[in-house]
Amino acid sequence: MKAPLHSIFILVLFLLIPGLLQAQQGGIKGTIKADDGSALSFATIFVKQLGSGTTANEEGQYEIQLAPGRYELVFQHLGRKTEVRVVDVKESFTELNITLVSQDIVLQSVEVNADDEDPAYSIMRKAIAKANYHRNLLDSYSARVYIKGAGKLKDYPWLAKKQLQKEGIEKGRVYISESVSDIKFTRPNKFDEKVISIRSDGKDNNTSPNPYIFGSFYEPEVAETISPLSPKAFSYYKFEYHGTFKDRDYDVSRIKVIPRSEGDNVIDGMIYIVEDSWSIHSLDIHTVKLGINVFIKLMCAPIEDKAWLPVSHKFKIDGKILGFEFEYNYLATVSNYKIALNPKLYVEKMEVIDEKKDKALAKEVEKKQQTLKKQAKKQKTEDNTKQLQQRLASGEEITRKELKSIVKEYEKEERKEQKAPEVISENTFKIDSGAYKKDSSYWATIRPIPLTREEVKGYEKADSIAAIERAKEEGDTLKQSKHKGFQPWDILLGDHYKIGKRSNFRIYTPTGGFNTVEGWNIIYKVAVGTVLKDTNRTRLSITPVLRYSFEREKLLGYATFRVSNKKYRLEIEKGRYVEQYNQDHPILPLVNTFTTLLLEKNLMKIYERDYLDVRYRRVLNPFVTVTTQWTWASQRKELFNNSNYKLINNNKIEGYTPNRPANDEAPDTGTSLGNTGFANHPAIIGAIGISARPWLKYRIRNGFKYAIPNSSPTLTFDYRKGLKNSESDVDFDHLELGMKHEFKMGARGRVDLSFRGGMFVNANKVYFMDYKHFLGNRTPFITSDPVGSFRLLDYYQYSTADKYFVGSVHYRFRKLLVSTIPYVRMAGIRENIFVNYLATPTSHNYTELGYSIDGILRIFRLEAAASFRNGKYIDTGFRIGIATNIAVNFSD
Incomplete structure (x- = not known):
């Protein structure tokens, strides 16, 4: 979202009013420096009495507005000794300059040798064991979050220069955004955010750090990144102990986190752990997302001396995509913490025993644990929750294993009590009606981090540009208020128009192509839609489509009438049109045009039908959806080639193949045209x-449920019936079961599965378009879903009216061959291996083995595949497609 820009007059206020306000309001300001005199950028200042944190800016300057009174301020910077100052605040600002000296690091008196592990592992085992405890420690908390982003485009391709200049985007100019939000978390999964104010002079290009700011490294994953406190952390990371330092009364250990395999979704850097409580003190880490670098510095503070929570974040995000090089810096501070502890879990003190290091003590604790369990069995009147609470509150030592078991049991009991256990998170996000209306004087009073000189210049330029653009708009109000309306060129280019408050009209850009039946054809489509009910957004649309064949000199078409909302969709379609024999449309008209005219391969086979289709889809509940379709084709008609036109004549190819598909199972007609021909006939199916x-799991956002992709396998059952009567010359029954699922293998990869099996229990009269067809491909391109589609299979050779099974396994590796090179992996390139299998009466266990490189230039996918029948090699081919991380929808 882009905030309205301010005028020059407001800019003047922005520069003058802060000085006037400072004379009336009290607080503390100053500069934080290192002991060598250099400014300490982004040092953290925490006000203990208010549970508030803020951050110095890049130049080490800070400013905190406070009511008169006595405050304890804590000054922190990673690698520097914490400084605590008690300050009496008066009516005016007090200047307090701070020098932070280098941290005194003390190494544990542990000798690391071949027989003894690094001390970091014992520390991390305890921290990991307690992660779930920390995650459930708070019943709720509320706070205010300030986020400031400053970004710039460092470089771009010369081809984009003119367009970027037209949009007012300059290389090297700093673009700034600021926001203030009130947040509230309620355990186990509810999060509310209300944006109080926003100021922005540019877009963030989807570099927002919010998934990290509002996430937690006590979770196994944060923004799909494996946390070093994940139960599986030792599979992904190595750890090194780098000493312990004193922060006030706390001992803090520095642990270096080293990925076992560098790349996306793992971190490297330092994690600082508070000993005894085994909480996160701070983080200084780096991760990569599709080749984009993310640097994170996080500082926590002990809120009410009970829970360590984040008070400041610093992010640096940089990278290069398709020649666009950018850099964004974000600062976030969290203040005004109000916390409510979970009384069922909170204990004042807990000593966690590492069984691997303190074996003797662990055995003693386990004996006591067994005694307590026996006592608990006798006390049948006590529930599990009370027993868990008593065990934690006993004040005695507890092993990592027992602590994990206690918290796991607690979460299990809590899930039983939840009304909707399938809801993973519930978020509300609101923007205050006046969020964009705050002026510079408001920001001067509320901003916890002073702007740097470069950021002030960025706002000055944005405000001056806004004033010029506003003057233009005000001088051309009449022109801007009018819709341009219909233009003659819209017939060829397409456009959409608003008709009243509820309706719209759209002209689609004409499409078409070439095939050997129709020659050149053109498809023209328009649509009109209207909202019938605002309450459930029921929408009505009517879409007529015309298709003209120049070779046949014939006009075809159909019209679709649709009524839909979130619960159901009803479609009625009537017309005369051409269809591919495979209703899944495996060949795009554009691709068929290319292969026909340039490669002399007319792969798309079509027939004509006069029909009435009625389709209905109903969501019965969040887990089950039912669909039905009824087709009455008064005539299905075979079509034949009418054109032999080609752009390139390949003498090695005899010519175009007939429009009648070739199939190994259909009966032999004794003609050279193929064995799948048919006479004109009617059909009701x-x-x-x-x-x-x-x-299925869900997330709720602003009261609406959103399914979490791939949280459940999709199971399908389909039944088709060809009715035999005076109006229909078909007679068959077809059943199919299927399953499709995608799941992660940690950070190492992702697995996609697709299996379908079925049979014709009755095949008394089955025409070829009613056979079971499969997603084959004989073109150089992959245009269908890479999971469940074949790369080298003929489109119709193994189509069947009998039993069949089709399966696909697709594994997306994080690291395999070329992706073992860190630079390649950091560029977002992935490697995949896939296996496709087809069993029909004539396919002879058709199998494809394939390998692909995904994310080439972040857009393309290159594949190589080999096919086999009964283990015997048949063919090899190469294919090019769109990267699997880019969602692209194709349609005829």
Whole structure:
């Protein structure tokens, strides 16, 4: 979102009013420096009495507005000794300059040798064991979060220069955004955010650090990054002990985190652990997302001396995508903490025993644990929660294993009490109506981090540009208020128009192509839509489509009538049109045009039908969806080649193949045209399908449920029936079961599975378009879902009216061959291996083995595949497609 820009008059106020306000309001300000006199950028200042934190700016300057009174201020910077000052605040600002000296690091008196592990592992085992405890420690908390972002475009391709200049984007100019939000967390998964104010003079290009700011490194993953406190951390990281220092009354250990395999979704850097409480003191880490570097510095403070919570974050995000090089810096401070502890878990003191290091003590604790368990069995009247609470409150030592078990049991009991255990998170996000209306004087009083000179210049330039643009707009109000309306060129280029408050009209850009049946064809489509009910957003649309074949000199078309909302969709479609024999449309018209005219391969096979389709989809509940379709084709008609036109004549190819598909299973007609021909006939076919996702999880945002992708396998059941009567010349029954699922293998990769199996229990009269077809491919391109589609399979050779099974396994590796090179992996390139399998009466266990490099230039995917029948090699091919991390929808 982009905030309105300010005028020159407001700019003047922005520069003058802060000085006037400072004369009336009290607080503390100053500069934080190192012992060598250099400014300490982004040092953290924590006000203990208020549970508030802020950060110095890049020049080491800080400013905190405080009511008169006595405050204890804590000054922190990673690598520097913490400084605590008690200050009496008066009516005016007090200047307090701070010097932070280098931290005194003390090494534990442990000798690391071949027989003894690094002390870091014992520290991390305790911290990991207690991570779930920390995550459940608070019943709720509220706070105010200030985020400031400053970014700039460092370089861009010369081809984009003109367009960027037109949009007012300059190389090297600093773009700034600021926001203030009130947040509230309620355990186990509810998070509310209300944005109080926003100021921005540029876009963040989706570099927002919010997933990290509002996440927690006590979770196994943060923004899909494996946390060093994850239960699986030792599989992904090595740890090194780098000493212990004193921060006030706390001993803090420095642990270096080293990825076992560098790349996306793992971190490297330092984690600082508070001993005895085994909490996160601070972080100084780095991670990579699709080749984009993310540097994170996090500082925590002991809120009410009970829970260590973040008070400041610093992020640096930089990278290069398709020649666009950028850098963004974010600062976030969290203040005004109000916390409520979980009374069922909180204990004043807990000593965690590492069984691997303190074996003798661990055995003693385990004996006591067994005694307590026996006593608990006798006390049948006590529930599990009370027993857990008593065990924690006993004040005695506890092993890592027992602590994990206690918290796990607690979470299990809590899930039983939840009304909606399938809801993973519930968020509300609101923006105050006046959030964009705050002026410079407001920001001068509320901003906890002073702007740097470069940032002030950025705002000055933005405000002056805004004043010029506003003057232009005010001088051309009449022109801007009018819609341009219909233009003659819209017929060829397409456009959409608003018709009243509820309706719209759209002209689609004409499409078409070439095939050997129609020759050149053109498809023209328009649509009109209107909202019938605001309450559930029920929408009505009517979409007529016309298709003209120049070779056949014939006009075809259909019209679709649709009524839909979130619960159901009803479509009625009537017309005469051409269809591919495979209703999944495996060949795009554009691709078929390319292969036909340039490669002399007319792969798309089509027929014509006069039809009425009725389709209905109903969401019964969040887990089950039912669909049904009924088709009455008064005539299905075979089509034949009418054109032999080609751009390139390949003498090695005899010519175009017939439009009649070749199939190994269909009966032999004794003609050279193929064995799948048919006479004109009518058909009535009904189908019903059930799709279930029984273990589906949800996120709730602003009251709306959103399914979490791949949180449950999708199970499907489909039944098709060809009705035999005076109006229909088909007679068959077809059943199919299927399953599709995607799941992560930690940070190491992702697995996609797709399996379908079915049979025709009755095949008395089945025409070829009613066979079961599979997603084959004989073009150089992959345009369908890479999971469940074949790379080298003929489109119709193994289509069947009998039993079949089709399966696909697709593994996306994090590191395999070329991706073992860190630079390649950091550039976002991934490698995949896939296996496709087809069993029909004639396929002879058709199998494809393939390998692909994904994310080339962040856009493309290059594949190589080999096919086999009964283990015997058949063919090899190369394919190019769109990277799997880019969502692209194709349509005819």
